Amino acid sequence: MGFNLALFILISLFLLILIFPIASLFLKITPEEFVRSLSEPVVVDAMVLSLITATISTIIVIALGTPLSYVNARVKYRGRAIIDTLTDLPIVLPPAVAGLALLMAFGRRGVLGSYLDLFGIQLAFTTVAVVLAQVFVASPFYIRQARASFEAVDPIYENAAKTLGASKVQVLMRITIPIASSGLVSGAILTFARALGEFGATLMFAGNYQGKTQTMPLAIYTTMQSNMYDAISLAIILVVISFAVIMTVKYVTKREI
Amino acid sequence: MMDSNGKLKIILPLLLIVSAILFAGCTGTTDSPATATPTQTAVATSTATATATTAQPVTLTVFTAASLTGAFTDIADAYNAQSDGITVQNVFDGSQALRTQIEQGAEPDVFVSANTKHMNALVDEGYMDNDTVQLFLENSMAVIVPADNPANIKTLADLANPGVKIVIGTKDVPFGSYTRQVLEKMNASESYGPEYVDAVYANVVSEETAVSTVVPKLTLGEADAAFVYKSDILQEYKDQLITIEIPAEFNVVAQYPLGVLASTENKDDALDFIEFVRGPEGSAILEDYGFDPIPESQ
Numbered sequence: 396m397g398f399n400l401a402l403f404i405l406i407s408l409f410l411l412i413l414i415f416p417i418a419s420l421f422l423k424i425t426p427e428e429f430v431r432s433l434s435e436p437v438v439v440d441a442m443v444l445s446l447i448t449a450t451i452s453t454i455i456v457i458a459l460g461t462p463l464s465y466v467n468a469r470v471k472y473r474g475r476a477i478i479d480t481l482t483d484l485p486i487v488l489p490p491a492v493a494g495l496a497l498l499m500a501f502g503r504r505g506v507l508g509s510y511l512d513l514f515g516i517q518l519a520f521t522t523v524a525v526v527l528a529q530v531f532v533a534s535p536f537y538i539r540q541a542r543a544s545f546e547a548v549d550p551i552y553e554n555a556a557k558t559l560g561a562s563k564v565q566v567l568m569r570i571t572i573p574i575a576s577s578g579l580v581s582g583a584i585l586t587f588a589r590a591l592g593e594f595g596a597t598l599m600f601a602g603n604y605q606g607k608t609q610t611m612p613l614a615i616y617t618t619m620q621s622n623m624y625d626a627i628s629l630a631i632i633l634v635v636i637s638f639a640v641i642m643t644v645k646y647v648t649k650r651e652i
Numbered sequence: 653m654m655d656s657n658g659k660l661k662i663i664l665p666l667l668l669i670v671s672a673i674l675f676a677g678c679t680g681t682t683d684s685p686a687t688a689t690p691t692q693t694a695v696a697t698s699t700a701t702a703t704a705t706t707a708q709p710v711t712l713t714v715f716t717a718a719s720l721t722g723a724f725t726d727i728a729d730a731y732n733a734q735s736d737g738i739t740v741q742n743v744f745d746g747s748q749a750l751r752t753q754i755e756q757g758a759e760p761d762v763f764v765s766a767n768t769k770h771m772n773a774l775v776d777e778g779y780m781d782n783d784t785v786q787l788f789l790e791n792s793m794a795v796i797v798p799a800d801n802p803a804n805i806k807t808l809a810d811l812a813n814p815g816v817k818i819v820i821g822t823k824d825v826p827f828g829s830y831t832r833q834v835l836e837k838m839n840a841s842e843s844y845g846p847e848y849v850d851a852v853y854a855n856v857v858s859e860e861t862a863v864s865t866v867v868p869k870l871t872l873g874e875a876d877a878a879f880v881y882k883s884d885i886l887q888e889y890k891d892q893l894i895t896i897e898i899p900a901e902f903n904v905v906a907q908y909p910l911g912v913l914a915s916t917e918n919k920d921d922a923l924d925f926i927e928f929v930r931g932p933e934g935s936a937i938l939e940d941y942g943f944d945p946i947p948e949s950q
Binding site: 498502503504517519520521602603604605607608616617619620621623 | 749
């Protein structure tokens with residue numbers, strides 16, 4: 396009985412610490428204020444920009460991350476552990492480090508940026524910079540999941556297809572990817588959610604301009620200094636989307652083969 | 653085992669609901685600063701005299717506008733070196749962010765704002781010890797460009813050239829609202845006019861929330877020009893930046909107020925620090941940084 400009580404108190408306390416702040420967001424705004432702020436240009440612009448950039452970022456991560464994850468799951472090569480670690484690194488890097496790194500690479504005087512500048516291509520302070528920042532910080536979520544999903548595919552099916560005359564591409568498209576699909580989808584959804592929440596690197600590398608680089612997290616940071624309700628509304632929308640995303644991932648992965 | 657799980661299922665949501673109600677109750681009481689302040693001030697003054705007699709080490713937290721970062725770092729060092737047991741600790745951020753923090757429960761001892769708007773708001777809401785609030789500093793705006801001047805900006809007129817990347821403040825941060833006032837005056841003038849101002853706004857690539865993030869972006873060469881305070885062009889950046897002056901007819905006079913928070917327990921020490929800021933040593937440091945201290949008699 397004493398054990399159960401202790402367990403109960405500890406679990407409740409922990410849940411309170413997690414749920415309280417989020418619940419407070421909903422308690423500090425009236426439905427009328429919430430609806431009103433939904434028509435504020437700063438709120439609408441940020442939502443539109445966030446959804447578009449996070450979608451593009453996710454597509455880029457899938458397109459570039461799938462081959463890497465597949466190779467790392469199937470091929471043993473020298474330095475694989477290092478590549479794996481490097482692609483995981485953005486998860487633990489502070490946003491300031493990510494932002495600074497992006498500036499040093501792609502900024503106008505950056506290692507690569509200074510060459511791009513010669514061709515008149517400037518990335519900092521553009522929507523492209525927002526996408527780059529999101530791809531940088533969110534890609535590990537897809538790559539980790541994708542690699543695990545490919546590893547979980549039993550080669551027996553692939554080999555069977557090969558013996559029946561399927562080409563490498565056919566095996567990949569008809570066998571491997573369909574079997575790994577639920578893992579790939581959940582990884583992509585998590586990547587989308589992380590891209591949506593990206594803040595620090597964007598602020599440093601892309602700047603803060605409504606309609607162009609001001610995503611929802613940046614708009615929350617900016618509006619809380621003038622209109623707390625706009626900030627809370629955006630925060631609530633982000634919380635709801637994130638909640639839906641994680642629930643979707645749980646649903647998708649439960650139906651794994 | 654099944655039994656206790658069943659109980660948990662019922663009790664856990666109940667507990668959450670009860671605590672949510674308690675929480676809502678708490679926020680209800682803190683939402684009325686007007687009623688809370690008089691008692692807070694009473695407590696504050698009594699403890700202030702108490703600390704004065706016992707002379708215990710005191711740390712003063714000073715919420716300071718980001719544009720004063722250099723000057724107030726030096727002033728705090730100078731003050732800490734000569735004060736007896738009082739240590740000043742600055743927290744630098746945009747004035748509007750500091751104001752929001754105070755409104756949300758932060759309790760610094762002194763607030764130094766880069767404009768009167770945010771100070772007046774706190775005065776009206778009862779957060780300040782009103783008698784202590786005073787103007788102490790003036791500042792004005794200037795345009796800065798990186799030393800290698802990638803967009804080749806020589807005059808204010810060049811800011812309207814296509815492709816120039818300009819950084820300004822958001823409309824809520826003081827240096828951002830002053831920038832808009834300057835552009836408004838140019839908008840109304842014969843020599844510049846609306847077309848010029850529209851072109852300048854079209855060149856804005858980022859709106860920053862504190863002046864402290866603007867100068868690094870300029871020195872890194874990521875932007876071509878920025879509207880900042882005259883005082884932001886520090887000695888250490890002199891060789892990395894070129895200043896373009898804004899004529900007085902278009903310029904604004906930014907006035908900086910400071911004051912003691914109503915909730916402070918160190919009012920006497922806070923006033924002593926303010927005295928130091930406005931005294932000869934503080935004024936000299938502020939002048940070094942390009943500010944114009946307002947003489948104390950005013």
